[in-house]
Amino acid sequence: MLISGTLIGGLASILGGYNPSRIYLPLIFGGSYLFSITIIHIFPELFTLAENPTKIGLYVLLGFFFQQLLEHFTSGVEHGHFHKPANLKAKYYILIALVIHSLMEGALLSHDTPLHDQNSSNSLLFGIILHKAPAAFALMAVFQGKIKFSKQQLLVLIIFSLASPVGVIANNYLIFSPTQLSTLFAFVSGAFLHISTTIFVEASPGHRFKFNKIFISLTAALVAILTEFYF
Numbered sequence: 001m002l003i004s005g006t007l008i009g010g011l012a013s014i015l016g017g018y019n020p021s022r023i024y025l026p027l028i029f030g031g032s033y034l035f036s037i038t039i040i041h042i043f044p045e046l047f048t049l050a051e052n053p054t055k056i057g058l059y060v061l062l063g064f065f066f067q068q069l070l071e072h073f074t075s076g077v078e079h080g081h082f083h084k085p086a087n088l089k090a091k092y093y094i095l096i097a098l099v100i101h102s103l104m105e106g107a108l109l110s111h112d113t114p115l116h117d118q119n120s121s122n123s124l125l126f127g128i129i130l131h132k133a134p135a136a137f138a139l140m141a142v143f144q145g146k147i148k149f150s151k152q153q154l155l156v157l158i159i160f161s162l163a164s165p166v167g168v169i170a171n172n173y174l175i176f177s178p179t180q181l182s183t184l185f186a187f188v189s190g191a192f193l194h195i196s197t198t199i200f201v202e203a204s205p206g207h208r209f210k211f212n213k214i215f216i217s218l219t220a221a222l223v224a225i226l227t228e229f230y231f
Contacts, residue, residue: 007157028200031200032196104167106165108124
C-alpha cells in the first residue's frame, strides 16, 4: 500500500499534468488526518512511555525545525507545494531531502511498543500514504521535462516510492535501545507536526474562512479517530 499510494500520486501528475487545484482538498484531508494521528496516537505513546517527557518534547521540537530546514531544499514538495527549481542540481537536492524524510517515516512504521498494535499501525500507515501521494504528485511536476513521460521521472518516482519501505526494513535490522527509538520517533513526529500545520497555513491564503476546508478537516479528523480505535 505504501508503494502503490506513492506511485498513484506520481503517475497522476505525469499523465494528467500538475494542477494545484486538483490536490487542494486531498491535501487538506491528508494534512488534517496526519495532524490528528500525531496528536491522538504518536504523542500519547511517546509521552506515556518516556522516562523523561521533557527531553522527548525537546526532540519533537528539533524534528519540527529539522523539517523546516529540509524544506529549504524541497521547496515544500512534501506538502504538495511546488516551485520550479532553477537547475538539475536543485531538483536532486529536493529528491535527496524527500528520501531522508521518507526513511524517517518508514522507521516510525516499524516500531514496537506496548501501546503499538495492529489498529494503530494501520492508522499511521494510512496517514503516511495520504501525505506521500500529494508529495509524489508535486515531485513529478518538479521533474517534468519537455516530454510528458520520461525515464528520469520514472526512476525518481521509484526511488521516492521505495524510500519509506527501505526505512521500515532498515529499522527492523538495526538494533536501537528503547531510548534511541523514542528519540527517533519524537524527532519524526515533530516533522509530521510541521508538515500538517504548514498545509493548513498554505491552504488559507489571506487567512480566509472556507467552509469546505473546515468540513474536509473535521471529516479527516473523524476518520483518523475511527481508524485509530476500530480498524
